[in-house]
Amino acid sequence: MTAGNLLRLGLLGLLLALVLRPDWFTPLFTPLAPAGGPVIYARSSLLSLSLSHLGLVALASVAATLVAVTLAIFVTRPVGASFLPLSRTITNIGQTFPPVAVLALAVPALGFGSGPTLVALFLYGLLPIFENAITALSTLPPATMEAARGMGLNRWQRLWRVELPLALPVILTGIRLSVVIALGTATIGSTVAARTLGEVIIAGLLTNNTAYVLQGGLIVGLFAVLIYDAMAQLERYLAARMGG
Amino acid sequence: MIEIDNITKIYDSARAVDGVSMTIDTGTITVIVGTSGSGKTTLLRLINRLEEPTSGEVRINGQSTLDVKPHILRRRIGYAIQGHGLFPHHTVARNIGAVPQLLGWSRDKIDARVDELLDLFSMAPQDFRNRYPSELSGGQQQRVGVARALASRPDLILMDEPFGALDPIIRTRAQEDLRRIQQALGSTIILVTHDMEEAIRLGDRVAVMDGGKLVQYATPADIITHPATDFVADMVGDVERPLRLLSLTPLADVIEDGHASGTPLPPDANLRDALSACLWTGRSAVPISDHGKVIGRVTLDAIRARAEVHA
Numbered sequence: 001m002t003a004g005n006l007l008r009l010g011l012l013g014l015l016l017a018l019v020l021r022p023d024w025f026t027p028l029f030t031p032l033a034p035a036g037g038p039v040i041y042a043r044s045s046l047l048s049l050s051l052s053h054l055g056l057v058a059l060a061s062v063a064a065t066l067v068a069v070t071l072a073i074f075v076t077r078p079v080g081a082s083f084l085p086l087s088r089t090i091t092n093i094g095q096t097f098p099p100v101a102v103l104a105l106a107v108p109a110l111g112f113g114s115g116p117t118l119v120a121l122f123l124y125g126l127l128p129i130f131e132n133a134i135t136a137l138s139t140l141p142p143a144t145m146e147a148a149r150g151m152g153l154n155r156w157q158r159l160w161r162v163e164l165p166l167a168l169p170v171i172l173t174g175i176r177l178s179v180v181i182a183l184g185t186a187t188i189g190s191t192v193a194a195r196t197l198g199e200v201i202i203a204g205l206l207t208n209n210t211a212y213v214l215q216g217g218l219i220v221g222l223f224a225v226l227i228y229d230a231m232a233q234l235e236r237y238l239a240a241r242m243g244g
Numbered sequence: 245m246i247e248i249d250n251i252t253k254i255y256d257s258a259r260a261v262d263g264v265s266m267t268i269d270t271g272t273i274t275v276i277v278g279t280s281g282s283g284k285t286t287l288l289r290l291i292n293r294l295e296e297p298t299s300g301e302v303r304i305n306g307q308s309t310l311d312v313k314p315h316i317l318r319r320r321i322g323y324a325i326q327g328h329g330l331f332p333h334h335t336v337a338r339n340i341g342a343v344p345q346l347l348g349w350s351r352d353k354i355d356a357r358v359d360e361l362l363d364l365f366s367m368a369p370q371d372f373r374n375r376y377p378s379e380l381s382g383g384q385q386q387r388v389g390v391a392r393a394l395a396s397r398p399d400l401i402l403m404d405e406p407f408g409a410l411d412p413i414i415r416t417r418a419q420e421d422l423r424r425i426q427q428a429l430g431s432t433i434i435l436v437t438h439d440m441e442e443a444i445r446l447g448d449r450v451a452v453m454d455g456g457k458l459v460q461y462a463t464p465a466d467i468i469t470h471p472a473t474d475f476v477a478d479m480v481g482d483v484e485r486p487l488r489l490l491s492l493t494p495l496a497d498v499i500e501d502g503h504a505s506g507t508p509l510p511p512d513a514n515l516r517d518a519l520s521a522c523l524w525t526g527r528s529a530v531p532i533s534d535h536g537k538v539i540g541r542v543t544l545d546a547i548r549a550r551a552e553v554h555a
Binding site: 146149150151152165166 | 292294315316317318319320323325326327328329330331332333342343346376378389392393402
């Protein structure tokens with residue numbers, strides 16, 4: 001086993017222990033908790049918070065991927081080329097808007113809970129995926145595209161059999177960035193009562209309990225690192241298969 | 245038979261291809277040769293409608309190419325290009341089988357065809373079938389590209405500088421392979437090149453393009469001995485002219501009885517090879533041997549006589 005795989009396995013083990021067996025860490029966190037106060041977050045199970053957190057991120061990322069990739073496909077066709085600047089502007093605005101502001105503005109419309117968080121994560125996720133998809137779809141090897149047309153693939157066949165598979169590694173890079181941003185941003189969702197790991201962090205901040213903050217932070221951080229790494233591995237595998 | 249009938253392509257008032265007409269016989273190689281910007285590639289792309297003609301039409305066995313949807317038409321026409329354009333995410337077998345698959349051939353039939361073509365190009369099927377293009381050498385990639393163009397046994401194969409990206413040694417081999425395979429399969433090929441040497445070596449007929457116009461369409465010997473314009477003469481080159489002419493005649497045509505010493509040449513070598521052998525080794529004749537048996541000789545005088553006929 002390589003050092004990298006050993007490290008991965010170690011981090012995965014640590015993450016699982018933090019989520020499933022938080023009591024194991026009581027001795028470690030006790031010095032950080034206020035004297036006599038609770039050490040391990042117990043108001044709701046860390047597992048259910050993690051699943052809810054990941055679920056929100058997954059839902060928002062899938063939606064952002066579908067919209068961003070569809071949009072990128074559209075603006076890289078001759079018909080849609082004139083919409084390229086407009087769609088860039090829109091996705092850029094999505095990125096510039098601070099997530100807290102999105103949450104604040106979305107609450108009156110969608111109420112407290114997961115809704116505003118989903119909107120914020122979705123808007124935040126669009127830009128990296130969209131930009132990467134555009135880059136990937138507009139820099140495909142010209143000889144391959146020419147051959148695909150010359151041998152009689154129609155538009156759809158070219159898109160599904162050649163363009164998207166070849167663009168996939170670069171699009172995946174965009175999705176990876178977007179997912180990692182969303183994992184972090186989702187913690188803020190707890191301020192508007194979305195069930196995420198942010199709950200643990202915020203509870204810690206409110207009660208001056210560093211042990212809580214550290215627990216929540218560590219779990220989110222480990223999820224981010226491990227998911228980032230897994231997706232990077234997948235990209236490397238796909239890119240290698242395409243002779244990259 | 246392919247008939248190109250008064251075809252013209254105009255881009256923003258520039259006539260890229262200007263009223264070109266030519267008839268191409270089934271089972272032959274026609275080479276379109278010209279400098280860059282001569283319209284040779286555009287002419288080729290007008291045939292499979294990668295470019296739409298401004299006026300005129302192309303007929304394949306009597307049927308106008310304008311009567312068929314472009315992507316359906318292209319499935320009937322093989323297409324090989326410079327830099328091969330293989331699908332990097334598909335194996336060699338899937339690349340070669342791409343057009344048969346589009347045409348709805350059965351799995352077994354495609355597999356058999358892929359193996360047959362790999363054999364034809366001297367690539368052992370069991371070694372190459374499942375490789376990806378990035379795992380092949382440049383010459384192998386190019387062969388797979390040509391095999392892909394041949395896969396569905398198309399009526400017509402178009403090739404745009406197919407050997408342009410190969411180094412000279414591999415290019416010569418690829419040209420010989422193409423000649424051999426074309427003769428074995430009886431395919432009709434139209435090939436575009438900027439290299440007159442390649443045109444003369446491969447073409448049954450050579451079409452010279454200049455400024456969008458077809459300036460001469462003739463056999464290689466005619467192009468060399470009777471260039472229609474100064475441009476054609478320039479393309480052939482004064483210095484190379486006699487040598488190019490000699491390269492068209494196989495030794496079998498001028499063989500005579502008699503003795504000669506030194507390393508023999510095969511009867512399908514050409515007069516230029518023989519001349520080169522004579523000059524290099526100081527001989528005045530070379531023996532010709534067919535499968536190890538000497539069948540005669542070719543003398544320097546006979547070679548000279550051939551080169552001077554047209555003076």
